[in-house]
Amino acid sequence: MKLRYSALYVAMALVFAPGALLAADQQDASPQNPSSQNPVPAEKKVKQLDAIEVSATKRETPLQKTPVAVSAITPDTLDKERVMTVQDLTKLVPGLQATAQGDHGVVTLTMRGIGNDSAKTEYADPEVATFVDGVYSPRAEAAAGLLLDMDGVEVLRGPQGTLWGRNSTAGAISFQTAKPDINAGFYGNAQIEAGNYNLMGARAAVNLPISSTFAMRVAVVHTQHDGYVDYQNPASQLPSVAQQQATYLAAGLNPAKFRPIDPSLFVQGGDKYGAQDQSAARVSALWQPNDAFKWNLSYEYFIDRGTLNMSLMQTPRQGQKFWSALIDTSPYLHRNSGTVRSRMDWNISDGMQLSYIAGYNRFSGKSQFDQDSGVQVPTSFATGASSQNDRTNSSNYKSYSHEFDLKSVGQQTVDWIVGAYYGYEDNNIRFDIPIMNGTMVSESVAWQGSFIQPKETVKSTAVFGQATWHMSDHWRFTGGLRWSDDVKKNIDGRGWGWAYDPTVPQVPIAPSTYPSPATGFNISTRNDARYSDSRLTWLARVDTDIGEHGLLYGSVSTGYKSGGTQDAGTLYKPETLTNYEIGTKFVFLDGRLTWNTAAYYEDFKNFQLSAPITYPDGNRGLGFNNVKGSTKVAGVESELAFQQKDDRANLILSVIPKKELGTLLYAGSNDYQGLPRCAPQSGISACMDISGNDLPHAPTFSLTAIYEHDFHLGNGGRLTPRFSGQYQSDQWLSTFNLGDGDKQKAYFRGDLALRYTEPQDRWWASAYVQNVTDGRVRTSAGRFAMPDGSFQYVSQYLAPRTFGVQLGVWF
Template sequence: MIARFLLLASVASASFVTPAVFAAEAAQPAVDGDQQASSPRGDVIVVTARRRQETAQEVPLAISVVKGDSIEATGNFNIVKLQQLAPTLQVYTTNPRNTSVNIRGLGVPFGLTSDGFEQGVGIYVDDVYNSRVAAATFDFLDVNQVEVLRGPQGTLYGKNTTAGAINITTNQPTFDFEGRAELTVGNLNYKQAKAAISGPLTDTIAARVAVAATSRRGTLYNVTSQRWINEQDNLGIRGQLLFKPNDDFSITLSGDYSKQDPECCGTTFVRVGKTQRPLNRQYDALAAAQGYVVPSRNPYDRLTDLDSNLNAGNKIGGASAKIKWDIGPGTLTSVTAWRFWDWKPENDRDFTGLSIVSKSQNPSQQDQYSQEFRYNYESKDVDFVVGLFGFKQRIDTQGTEQQGDDAAQWSLAPSTDPTNPANIPATLSGLTASNTQYLKADSAALFGQLSWKVTDALTIQPGVRLNYDKKSGFYQRVVTNAQGQAISCTTVAEPGTIKGTTQQCGVYQPQVSSPSDSAWNFTYDFNVNYKVARDVLAYATYAKSFKTLGINQNGLPLNADNTVNYDASTVKPESVNHYEVGLKTQFWDRRATFNLTAFRTEIKNFQATVNGGQFGTVRGYLANAEKVRSQGIEADFKIVASDRFTAYANGAYTDAKYKKFTNAPCPPELSGGTLQPAGQAADYSQAGVPGALSPRQCDISGQDLPGVSKWAFSYGAEYNIPVNLLAKDGQLYLGVDGNYRSHWNSNASPSIYTEVKGYALTNFRAGFRGDGFDVFGWVRNAFDVNYIENLQVAPGNTGLIAGQVGDPQTWGGTIKFSF
């Protein structure tokens, strides 16, 4: 593995994962003659990572840049797919809401998503912050390039970027008339169409409109509904209007709307592992007792039998106004934005064809408003950015979870007595938990970053950010029986309710909480960079960052006496110390680029998602792990050998661990039994032994963080030859790209049952392109590799592990025109 790492020489400070033949020549900033002298291809990659235009090799931070043409050529049409090109980016999704976007193993706690905490990887589109990670699942829409900024970016990008930021830039309106269209078809009934048109309306007003639509048959067959599920059904539109009366002033108005309406997101049976639950209450025994047989125990048969409705209805959009005004030696920028998110899910929470949880849905509606002012100043010796940022958000959620006819026999202790509650479906059938909740979040910040060019070679760059956050929430769960009567689980029934049975209260308990908290935080970083030679930049960075406080918004866990643990209402802010050194180099007349980064990030009070394994009491909540550490090495190599051949190789070694987490939930192999006595040291010696006593909590200090592969690589190459075909001059080309990820664990507390094997994927494309057109065929996952995208532990500690399998081999063709 080490030899492979050294050979591929992987992703680092500026991971140009775009083969140069796809990288359209960028509009270049004002740079000196040495900077303009580039490779024979002349492709200078321009970024705005520091809120100003500059070449990527000048930026003293770890950044991966993916050009829009490369995104299209490699089929990576959203952030979820983008991880195939950027090895230190990890994206896992069970549905749009429950999506984790991590960098270097950090960012989002692995597990069910809660509205009550911040993302650790900020997603920005044209300088507008997208607070909901669901934005990661939508198609890129008329994108010019994507910058993946690795490491804390709190100074310029805010409190929500302890792990990094994804900065997406779309194509802007032009005063020259231009347009493009793209059509792709493939197997699995895959269809994708994109179009954009831009041009002047008057001498001072230009407009741009872009649309995109994607559809594809599902990859998992549901024998119950007799249809393919986990399909793609996406539609998006973006419009922009640019008013530019002179070179010093411009206003850009933007609006976008995207929707998804697939039958998604189902799972398939993967495996069963022994827990500490009594053997007759584990999956195999329970399934046999009910005569239940899963359609297949081989997940790669792609069969499931889920009996609940599935839906992942998802709408997102908004409007923004960006004003740029050159004032003297600097530029004043104002970005005003409103965004919404509307989420209408339906899930099968028991992962089986039995009616255990017959209904599970948590529709949400979000509105967010943001305002940013910043002033950029540039001079010979000093550059700086100062700004103000304000943010306001409200999220409303209405949840319903209902028990089905098979719940009693599945969830209660079995008995041969026909009068036992476990043998009477009505014991739990129809029991319904209706949740009403809202979250209000307000944030304000003052920030600045200074670059002082001490000499022509040495630059010192300090940055600061002062941030205030306030969060308040409300959560109420009302539990009703099959007759619609509200139940109470207190000793004496509350007014308007009847006393619930022991069995009912063991599944759902009424609950009300109103968490609220606020905090001030101060973020700072300090960067020193030195230009060793014209094309060699060395840098070192220290960053003190944070992720703001969180509140538990999905219900609270119970104490040992079955009362609500209100102490878990809020979680502490994360405190981050980050260290990084890097080297950025170009050689062979700038035809070759090699960048190297080493980093170490330490986080105190890491916000982790934990789950006690109960079926309905609480699905998951936030808690603080005492300390987490991520460290590693990233490298990048790119070569433009000639106009005929380009290649790149990127890779990363990431070692991310819980340094100290003494009060973590136990993995399934140490769960399900009667709890060990309070105050007794946890005994881990009987993992997977049915009937054994289970620890009340587990110390998982020293174990790997979930979702992180220690080794990750991506590579690509393309060769072309000039030809005249059908009376048109152009190039025939052949390209290959691929990626590899080593094994990783898919449970918040690493489990022997949720280990995901490493895999390597390879993609090919071949085509003919010329002036204004490109026609090519492609095959992705060319060798039809079987791999798992995600594993989930079924609730109830029965040992069932369900999962989502990765895409099989797909193939098709694409035709593009531009003018």
């Protein structure tokens, strides 16, 4: 894969070389505040674990004194685990699963068994909300580009509807970027990386104090590697010309139009599926004219020129490699995201603070994806296979939000916070699906459609309040309420379906073709609709100290995700979740050992499931269903952390013995061919009853273990081996629960690393291997109906074994 952003490396060298020289001249100068996303020197890193603070309650509180199930992930851990996307967080958080789904590459999150991995395109609303510096991000795949220069990540488990608002039904992820520091002086870090699959990467950050009241911070990153999926040679798989002609004639097609399959129709070169080519940059500023006011402002830009992940045959054809596919659609991905984030804090008095948090984002993308996965080999240029290209011609998402928080500060009998929120989204998309019989140039259309949504808007308004009453020195009661109002509109949205007009040439729809009767299309769905509803979410919690180093809490809380519009202009209902939880937090060994545990029971009403579906008339769309009755989930999760001068260890446990769907008689998905024909009242052509099935992406048992040890060398340097591994029991990959092909069996996936840190903590070098055993871990599934009546399952997989080396400097 060619290097497209070499200028970025040159710029980084020019910007940061002077800083490196400055550090060389000041041999005794140690970094006062080494940048996040790079490790802190071990002597400075070793501190009591109960000193870690979180903002889960929208005020800074010690993690061990915060009565919320929250995982706090430090910059050091983010770096050593090579966490670059939201998806990489999963092994560090109990009950969290993530996938990058299919033709859109949308990142979908599941928390405690609750999620929706078919939530795609412009309609998507997640059950796990993502925030960056307090600003809600509707698009998780660009929430924090490559997790650049982070100050930490907090993952809040369970509904967070009172303080964090809509779409935090199952939880919320809060990213905190590293902020400029006025008092710390000039410092920074830089890192380069190389590995297999032609991996190349670089990142750097620098703190720039401009004056006694103003500072800036600049951070950049670029990472790229070749794709994991090789192209199969069609010559070894296509039938002979004589066989093609015989099959073509047997199908009753016009003999005069027969032509042999051209092997060049299949892709055999260029960028591969599963490639990465991403860059991001952030400029942050801090203005603090006095002790009573400060303003943090940042602009971040993220570009993605990689490729989507390919769905692979679970059982490859004989003679073919597992990491390969017979591909007739070249991968393409083009994404840009620009974000402004702002936070102003005023200390109105000694006991009161006002905050204003605002954000603005523009996200655009184009892509194309081989949806047929190369499962079926054409028997002639117009028979034996369906060739499907899922293509996003354009997608544009614009969002902004404003939030005002007024809260108490300092020691109070009652800690309180009140706030108001307004968010707006304006989205549009054009998405084409040409499906041809045989090959993509067969001149025989199986079906094709174009989905054009020129304007879809979301308006979300909320007011909220939460208070904690310190009933005594050891007992506290917290209550909270949030009223949310959501309005969604689809304006002039149309689904166009193939009309099978024999007078119109049967060719795949091109991006430049606007569908109309003249080009062979009729309107299949009119999507104009308006949805409006409001909901009240609430929290009640009691917590108490257990001795000097323990905390016990019990809570009942609710979460809410709005309903909305869908294809054909029909509406779906909002979903609500009630969570009953009891938890403990303990500190042992003078702060060197912490143990946090939570047990929960969740009752989910009107759980929303979405999937691509086929209507009885043969046209297609994206359909939403609300699961009737209660979807129930129960589980236990636990986090154990140990840290002393030379040893650090973590155990992260999730047990979910109950994860049962409510009632849904008519569940369908085009990703699963061969479902039974559906009753006419269902409104779709194929479906099955999934009532009472297990939820997907919810293994009964999951355990992550991390351990590292510092060996002190004679020269004063440190050598640190690190082990990180995760075991998960088997789990379903869809709500259909269709058997082994629709399941990921129990697996173990382990990573190893070895890091050397030089005596003065000025630089370090590391070597790593991820997925040491080269295991094949499925994250999704689908199936194709084969001519002999069998089914071939396909899945997307976590990356194969990767390895590399890193070199980093502090200055």
